[in-house]
Amino acid sequence: MKDLAERAVAGDDRAVARLITYAENGHPDLHEAMRAIHCHGGKAQVIGITGVMGAGKSTLVSEIALEYRKRGKKVGIIAIDPTSPFSGGALLGDRIRMSRLTIDPGIFIRSMGTRGMLGGLTGAVYDVMEILDASGKDVIIVETVGVGQAEVDIIKIADTTLVVIVPGLGDSVQAIKAGLMEIADIFVVNKADTPGIERTMAEIESMIDLGYRPGMRKTPVMATSARECRGIIELVDSIQEHRFFLESSGSLPDYLRKRYEAEIVEIIHKRLMTMIFDEKVFKEKVKGLISRIETKETDPYSAAEEILAELLK
């Protein structure tokens, strides 16, 4: 395991991929590797990209990655897909469109599914960030469909968060009202070749003006057409400007701290859940208790207490 960590740190992407799989599956010896990994991390720039489905996020991520490559940066991409029976087809298509990136050895892509509470795959995303960071990626892009709180939480720990909006979905203003103002460091109006772009941009800009207070950094609104490669250089410049803003204001270390905290919480959470719910004892115990719940001898709350008391004794 330590050997694997060393190879990952040396930049061997096959070792990186293997480690990530171990992180996702909660390999019992992972902590060994992660300890070795940790000494080499804390340097990468993390960019979060979120937005509704169909906003062209995957194409945008590809273009941003290619632009960073032109600037001599190594890029790691974590694409978080909601694990949903409804999105299987569409997301697969996105990933296929992204696959041209895999030809470039300076770009590492990993797609991760979100899982329910007990699955905890999403939790591994913090480990994956550490692994990519330690393996020498200069820029880590985390892409997620903004459908659930779990995904929003992940995005919040990025140094710079892009919120991608498309004209004509009619939801730009609602989206901003509903709390995206706080999340977005940069608004990206993608598909700038579609009609309605001026209106969408004006709407967002006036919303930003409303919330603006003197002395604050003003959230920029960038127009891109990922498919036609327009606006990408300007967008990456804008991301770097935000990064510089964080550095000069001294708040950059806060983001790293938030990531470490999230990672610790996730590790503890996963350990406890595995400890409790994977044990045969639990399964057997629950089975017996449910029969008693059915006959109204006991109830779910008392049953839960009984199990907890036994576990924590």
Place this chain on the structure above:
Amino acid sequence: MKDLAERAVAGDDRAVARLITYAENGHPDLHEAMRAIHCHGGKAQVIGITGVMGAGKSTLVSEIALEYRKRGKKVGIIAIDPTSPFSGGALLGDRIRMSRLTIDPGIFIRSMGTRGMLGGLTGAVYDVMEILDASGKDVIIVETVGVGQAEVDIIKIADTTLVVIVPGLGDSVQAIKAGLMEIADIFVVNKADTPGIERTMAEIESMIDLGYRPGMRKTPVMATSARECRGIIELVDSIQEHRFFLESSGSLPDYLRKRYEAEIVEIIHKRLMTMIFDEKVFKEKVKGLISRIETKETDPYSAAEEILAELLK
């Protein structure tokens, strides 16, 4: 608290609403009420409805509820909304459309947000089912947007699950391939007034035929137009047929058992998370550890172990 439970059991919907709020917020004395509640539950029929956004689920739920009212049943509706900055506007609209139902005292509606791991609002859904059940609702409808595993898990514990599809989204076949065959007890092709309905129905039916084995129950495909009230009577008949199928095959108690198990798991999960992550001790401890992580004296895995060791000692 016991008094509140008694009033809820007697059918007082204001007491029901209060109890649900307590369940959502994890009120420390909730278990008292839930113990009293439990003796009166286990009778309601639970219907799960899921499908992509824009499939007209809320209107469909309204129509199904009204049809059950005509049949003399009391109805409880739990609408689970993904807590997302992107969906705020749209869902609010749905809820407004549903609000005409609130005039009928035989219908109780509650909208719940999904939350991240630590929020655990979704977890309360099992408590809410028990409360509605004990308060004398004959039918409980759980509506959810099928975006995440958490929502799919909730739907799985319904006696009868409807998967709603609309023509022309081009995702019907993918959806079925991606695992919805296993979830759906009834497929509903809503918006039957849109063009392409025949093709969508034919596609779904041929997929069902492919998976069909002699002796199995064949998943019906129903066409509805919730907005024009068409196909609703037939759909409710079909739900009742499925319920009868479960009763006669003796598998109905399994669903109730699954609900109880999910409830126990949720209670334990919430207790543990509150115990660990809400404590001031944890916050303080993490703060100190993160400074040591930053200086590479320790790492997130070792830090997590340190905290766990202290918690479980």
